Amino acid sequence: MDKITTLALAGNPNAGKTTLFNALTGARQHVGNYPGVTVERKEGEYRSGDFNAVIVDLPGTYSLTAYSEEEVVARDFLANEKSAIVINIIDAANLERNLYLTCQLLELKVPLVVALNMIDVASDRGMEIDSEKLSTFLGVPVLPIVARSGQGLDELMAAAKAMAEGRLAPPDPAKVRISYGEDIDYTLLTMTGLIRDHALLKGKYPSRWIAIKMVEDDEVLIKEVNEASPELGTRLLHEVEIVAEHLMKTFETYPEAVIADHRYGFIKGILKRGIITHRYDENRLYTSDRIDKVLTNRFAGPLIMLAILFSIYQITFSLSALPISGVEAVFGWLGGLVDSGLGDGPLKSMLVSGVIDGVGGVLGFVPLIMLMFLCIAVLEDSGYLARVAFMMDRIFRIFGLHGSSVMAFIVSGGIAGGCAVPGVMATRTLRSPKERMATLLTVPFMNCGAKLPIMALLIGAFFADHKALYMFGFTLFSWVVALVAAKLLRITVLRGAPTPFVMELPPYRFPTFKGLLIHTWERTWQYIKKAGTVILAISILLWAMMTYPGLSPDKEAVFVHERAQIVELYDAGSESGEKLLKEVDGRQGAVALRNSIAGRIGVAMEKVTWLSGFEWRTNIALVGGFAAKEVVVSTLGIAYSMGETDPENVGSLGQRLARDSAWSPLVALSALLFMAFYAPCFVTVVCIAREAGSWKWAFFSIAYSTTIAFILAVGVYQVGRMFGF
Amino acid sequence: MGLVNGTEITVQGRAPLNDPVALRIRGNTLTLRNNEADYIEVKVEAEDKN
Numbered sequence: 001m002d003k004i005t006t007l008a009l010a011g012n013p014n015a016g017k018t019t020l021f022n023a024l025t026g027a028r029q030h031v032g033n034y035p036g037v038t039v040e041r042k043e044g045e046y047r048s049g050d051f052n053a054v055i056v057d058l059p060g061t062y063s064l065t066a067y068s069e070e071e072v073v074a075r076d077f078l079a080n081e082k083s084a085i086v087i088n089i090i091d092a093a094n095l096e097r098n099l100y101l102t103c104q105l106l107e108l109k110v111p112l113v114v115a116l117n118m119i120d121v122a123s124d125r126g127m128e129i130d131s132e133k134l135s136t137f138l139g140v141p142v143l144p145i146v147a148r149s150g151q152g153l154d155e156l157m158a159a160a161k162a163m164a165e166g167r168l169a170p171p172d173p174a175k176v177r178i179s180y181g182e183d184i185d186y187t188l189l190t191m192t193g194l195i196r197d198h199a200l201l202k203g204k205y206p207s208r209w210i211a212i213k214m215v216e217d218d219e220v221l222i223k224e225v226n227e228a229s230p231e232l233g234t235r236l237l238h239e240v241e242i243v244a245e246h247l248m249k250t251f252e253t254y255p256e257a258v259i260a261d262h263r264y265g266f267i268k269g270i271l272k273r274g275i276i277t278h279r280y281d282e283n284r285l286y287t288s289d290r291i292d293k294v295l296t297n298r299f300a301g302p303l304i305m306l307a308i309l310f311s312i313y314q315i316t317f318s319l320s321a322l323p324i325s326g327v328e329a330v331f332g333w334l335g336g337l338v339d340s341g342l343g344d345g346p347l348k349s350m351l352v353s354g355v356i357d358g359v360g361g362v363l364g365f366v367p368l369i370m371l372m373f374l375c376i377a378v379l380e381d382s383g384y385l386a387r388v389a390f391m392m393d394r395i396f397r398i399f400g401l402h403g404s405s406v407m408a409f410i411v412s413g414g415i416a417g418g419c420a421v422p423g424v425m426a427t428r429t430l431r432s433p434k435e436r437m438a439t440l441l442t443v444p445f446m447n448c449g450a451k452l453p454i455m456a457l458l459i460g461a462f463f464a465d466h467k468a469l470y471m472f473g474f475t476l477f478s479w480v481v482a483l484v485a486a487k488l489l490r491i492t493v494l495r496g497a498p499t500p501f502v503m504e505l506p507p508y509r510f511p512t513f514k515g516l517l518i519h520t521w522e523r524t525w526q527y528i529k530k531a532g533t534v535i536l537a538i539s540i541l542l543w544a545m546m547t548y549p550g551l552s553p554d555k556e557a558v559f560v561h562e563r564a565q566i567v568e569l570y571d572a573g574s575e576s577g578e579k580l581l582k583e584v585d586g587r588q589g590a591v592a593l594r595n596s597i598a599g600r601i602g603v604a605m606e607k608v609t610w611l612s613g614f615e616w617r618t619n620i621a622l623v624g625g626f627a628a629k630e631v632v633v634s635t636l637g638i639a640y641s642m643g644e645t646d647p648e649n650v651g652s653l654g655q656r657l658a659r660d661s662a663w664s665p666l667v668a669l670s671a672l673l674f675m676a677f678y679a680p681c682f683v684t685v686v687c688i689a690r691e692a693g694s695w696k697w698a699f700f701s702i703a704y705s706t707t708i709a710f711i712l713a714v715g716v717y718q719v720g721r722m723f724g725f
Numbered sequence: 726m727g728l729v730n731g732t733e734i735t736v737q738g739r740a741p742l743n744d745p746v747a748l749r750i751r752g753n754t755l756t757l758r759n760n761e762a763d764y765i766e767v768k769v770e771a772e773d774k775n
Contacts, residue, residue: 096751264732289754292738292747302741390756394742397758403745500761501745505754 005053005164006081007046010074010105011089012098013060014506016117020089020147021057024157051161056084062097064104065213066220070428078110079204085163087156089115092122092129092144093507095276099267102138103178109206113159114142120149121507125286126279137270141168148512178266180259183250184215187243191215191236198232200225215240215255288383288507296387305388308379309415313468313475316371323367328652331360350543357653358539358634362531365453365633370524372452376415377519381511385410386503393501399483400490403501404430405439413446414479419523420444420684424691432499438486440691441701444680445482447475449527450629454675457633461654462668478676485708530628538627539634545598546620546638551591559588593617593639612713613670613721615662622674628681666725670717677709734767 009017025044042057058077059070066072078086088105090098105112116131135142141159145152162168179185191211194200201210201224213221214236226233244255251258295304335356342348379385385407393403405427406414412423423443430436447455459470490496550556562584570577593599594616601623602616609619621635633653640656657663679702680688689698737747737754744759 094751094753097753289737292754296738296740296747298739298741298743390745390747391740393756393758394740394744403756501756501758502761503756505747505756507754 003052005051005160006056006084007053007160008056008058008077008081008084008086009089010058010078010086010101011060011117012062012091012094012101013070014504015060015089015091015094015098016147017057017060017089020087020115020117020145020153021055023147023150023153025055046157048157051157051164053160053164056081061101063101064108065216065218072220078105078108082203084110085160086110086112087115087160088112089117089147092116092119093125093127095129096264096267096271099270100263103263103266106138106140107178107206107209107212109209111163112140113156113163114138114140115147115152115156116142116144117147119144120146120151128277128279130275130277133273134270134275137273137275178262180212180215180262183243183246184255184258184262187215187239188212191239194232194236194239198229200232201228211236212259215243216259217254217256286507291508292387292505295384296391301387301391305391308384309475310468310472312372312375312415313472315375316368317468317471320368320371324364327364327366328360331356331364334360346547349547350540353546353638354540354543355536357637358543359531359536360637362453362535362630362634363528365456366524366528368456369449369452369527370520372415372449373523374516374520376410376418377516378511379415381509381515381519383506383508386505389503390505396483397498397501399487400435400438400494400498401483401486402430402432402435402439402499404503405435405486408439408443409446409479409482412443413448413451413475415475418446419448419450419526420446420680421687423448424684424687427691430499432496434490434494434496435499437692437697438489438494440688441489441697441704442482442486444684444688444701444705445478445485445677447478447676448629449523450530450681451676453630453633454625455672457636457654458657458668458672461658462663462665474672474676481677481708481712485704531630534628535630535634538624538631539638542598542620542624542631542635543638546593546596548596551588551595555591555595556588559584611717612674612710613667613717614674614713617662618667618671622671622678625675626679626682628683629675632675664725666717666720669720670713673716674709674713677712678706679709680705734765 009021011017021042021044024046044055044057046053046055056077058074061068061071061074064071064075064078066075078084086105088102090102102112102114114135116129116134119129122129129144131142131144141163143152143156143159145156147153159168180188188208188211191214192208195207195210200207205213205221210221210225214225217240222233222237225236240255247253247255247258295301335352338348338351338356342351379388388410389403389406392406396403396405408423408426408430410418411426412418412420420443423446424440427436427439427443430439455471455474459467459474463470551559563581566577566580566584570580594603598620599616602619605619605623606614606616609615614622617636617639620639621632624635625632636657637653640653640660657668679685685698685702688701689695692698732750735749737749739746740756745756746759746762747754747756748762749755
């Protein structure tokens, strides 16, 4: 009962590791039909009867060479956690390629259980796989499962348990001693002998495995060997050189290629012995390929892609209109309740102006964000996003990026409604450091979910007739800015040659209802959580900064005097008298806000921001937006409700802005541009620093994006003014 | 990823701008840029059965 087993899930990208992980742990990890969704390793608990296990979801890898970061993560884990039982999950429909990793796991001599996943898909394709036979040939248990539906999981875990308790014989190394041809085998034999005699890296890797990796020219391992014993390293590398030279002379090939050849030969040898039976022609076009004929068609493909992306806007805006007005009404009602229920004072002001207007403004957009996330989830889970990367690579290459950057851009909000934080993390799937850095620094330009409310607010207030068009236009423009910025970075600070684009197009899969719900809810909940914590705190802080210091007694006295005069002149309750009184209240509010800490900061900033047409209240909001972009909306809400000059006609924030003399469609456009491209929010900046490995890049990101944003905003505002808008 | 000597490859499709190219290998679809795919040496087997 007390013993906890570690189970590691290893397998090719998109083989279903995360799905299995979720099924076993009951966790709700993000699963996408896109290779490389799991970059970091994740852990969860599994409990069944007296079997307790920690399950580790390793990043997907095709092999165990240290070619990419994912492979290094997976390999380090397997080498360092000796006690772990490895569950190698393989895609039954792609046995041959998936077994390539299995071979290497066997060579690494880890305790292994093979989970043959997606046997349902394989069976739909007319493939029958004899898992028992496969098990005999590999010398490890092979269990057919369907991770999506949970079929076969109990049997799989029973096998893992038996393996952990030592009731199953460990794999027989003789069975999987792959021959790599006479030349290499001889070299391996010599090297293995040397490694064993010197106990090189003993206990970490098997000696033959070290030899194989060195022949494969695995830089990370060679470095490790050289650090452990420089002298032996030189000797071993000399052996590698001899065989490499020989292979070059006789076959004109590299040792890596010979090794890969033989591994596939070994796999083919096994599979030929009646493991797979095909009911149909092996090379027939599957439904997925037929869909691709249309969706990635040279002419129809791009048009369909644009149509799909545009329809997402139409869907989200038209369907979310009603629930949004509902949520707004609830908060309006709540505000009214507090307003009438509490006496005037700081508490009421804080609740109404700080909490309800601030947080309510952000929460009002939950329906919109939820629908947007749902649409993205459908695209991602179905496998369409990978096609987008495929179609866009040529264009991305022009800008010094990579087709795989597309995923990072889209996650960050390329279809609007993402978040730059996972986007920044998604850049880890990029292999070249330069392309990765360029992607890292430009993904925050995308329309993340937090910018959507600001866009929806300003576009709704000033360009209501063409909402979807403006929104779509802004998204396209954010792509243009990001790509041009990437190109500029790639020809200045990040110069370097492009890296290969090698990506798999996974077969289309029908998204599961549960998957979509998890996906959508996960992201929406993050948004709501942020509204309830960070944004609530910042709203209150900003409210305080906008309230204090209050007016000086003599200034206050001026307004008190004015009120007294009005009361004297008009009868109590008369309409014109009330109106004048309220007008005085409004003026007092405006003067007080201007006098507050935030007001003073905003006014001071007008010295620069007049160029782009921002008045001091907008400045306050934009500064607040650095903490989190959603704060822009809540701060505008607070600023314009406190300084409200016409309380007869409160209305929504959008209506207030549209009426305010400091705003005009041109100012709104300038503000939209600035807001879309200025410094990434604080959380993103922290992530950039972490991913780039230095704060230097994070500060660079803040500085260069704010500069670009300001230039754009000033340009539009000044040109617009010239043309008399 | 399965691109080794003796593997049967078919060109499954091309991206709208003619590049990258999608190849069918061992039942998978793999995409490569043209200049990378240039390194693949092929022996044309037979015309398409269709």
